[in-house]
Amino acid sequence: RKEVEQDPGPFNVPEGATVAFNCTYSNSASQSFFWYRQDCRKEPKLLMSVYSSGNEDGRFTAQLNRASQYISLLIRDSKLSDSATYLCVVKTGNQFYFGTGTSLTVIP
Amino acid sequence: DVKVTQSSRYLVKRTGEKVFLECVQDMDHENMFWYRQDPGLGLRLIYFSYDVKMKEKGDIPEGYSVSREKKERFSLILESASTNQTSMYLCASSFPSSAAYEQYFGPGTRLTVT
Numbered sequence: 551r552k553e554v555e556q557d558p559g560p561f562n563v564p565e566g567a568t569v570a571f572n573c574t575y576s577n578s579a580s581q582s583f584f585w586y587r588q589d590c591r592k593e594p595k596l597l598m599s600v601y602s603s604g605n606e607d608g609r610f611t612a613q614l615n616r617a618s619q620y621i622s623l624l625i626r627d628s629k630l631s632d633s634a635t636y637l638c639v640v641k642t643g644n645q646f647y648f649g650t651g652t653s654l655t656v657i658p
Numbered sequence: 659d660v661k662v663t664q665s666s667r668y669l670v671k672r673t674g675e676k677v678f679l680e681c682v683q684d685m686d687h688e689n690m691f692w693y694r695q696d697p698g699l700g701l702r703l704i705y706f707s708y709d710v711k712m713k714e715k716g717d718i719p720e721g722y723s724v725s726r727e728k729k730e731r732f733s734l735i736l737e738s739a740s741t742n743q744t745s746m747y748l749c750a751s752s753f754p755s756s757a758a759y760e761q762y763f764g765p766g767t768r769l770t771v772t
Contacts (some may be wrong), residue, residue, distance in 0.1 A: 584760050593748055595763070637700075646750075650699065650700035651700060
C-alpha cells in the first residue's frame with residue numbers, strides 16, 4: 551500500500567471555480583502534513599502546512615482528519631496562475647512521503 | 659531565505675559513465691535528501707542523510723551512492739550510469755523530525771543517459 555495516495559486528475563476548471571483535492575495517508579504515526587505546488591519543469595515549493603484545526607491562507611484552505619487519515623485542499627475563486635500540479639506530502643519521522651500529484655488547469 | 663542549489667540544471671552522460679550530482683544548502687539544515695521524479699511515479703526517495711557522514715537508504719537506492727562530508731553538501735553518485743537512470747533529480751533539505759518543518763528543494767537536475 552502506498553504511503554500517500556491522491557487522485558492524479560487532471561482537473562480542468564473555469565476561472566472563478568472552486569476546486570477541492572483529496573489525499574489519504576496510510577501511517578497513523580505521521581506527524582506533519584503539507585501541500586506543495588509544482589509548476590511544469592520546476593521544483594516543488596511549499597504551498598501551505600496543514601494543521602489539525604484546519605487552516606486558511608487567502609483563497610486556499612487545508613483540512614486534516616487524523617481519524618480518517620485524510621487531507622484536503624480547497625481552492626476558491628481559481629485564477630489562471632493556479633494551474634500547476636499539487637502534491638500532498640506527509641512527514642513520518644525523518645522522511646517525507648509524496649503523493650503523485652494532482653494536475654490542475656484553470657481555463658479562461 | 660533558504661537556498662538549495664544543485665550543480666547542474668541539465669546533464670547528458672553516456673551509459674557506463676560515473677556521474678556526480680552535487681547539492682548545497684545554506685540554512686544549516688541537518689537533513690538532506692535525494693529524490694528522482696518520473697512521470698506517473700511522483701517523487702521517489704533515493705537516499706537521505708540526517709547528519710554529516712550519516713546516510714540512510716530510501717526506496718530506490720540501487721545503482722546510487724551518496725556522500726556527505728560537510729553539513730551543507732550532499733552528493734549523489736551514479737556509479738555506472740544506465741539509461742533507466744534518465745530522470746529529474748531533486749535535492750532537498752530540512753530541519754530534523756522534532757519540528758514540523760517543511761522541505762526546501764533545489765531547482766533539479768535533468769539527467770539524460772544515452
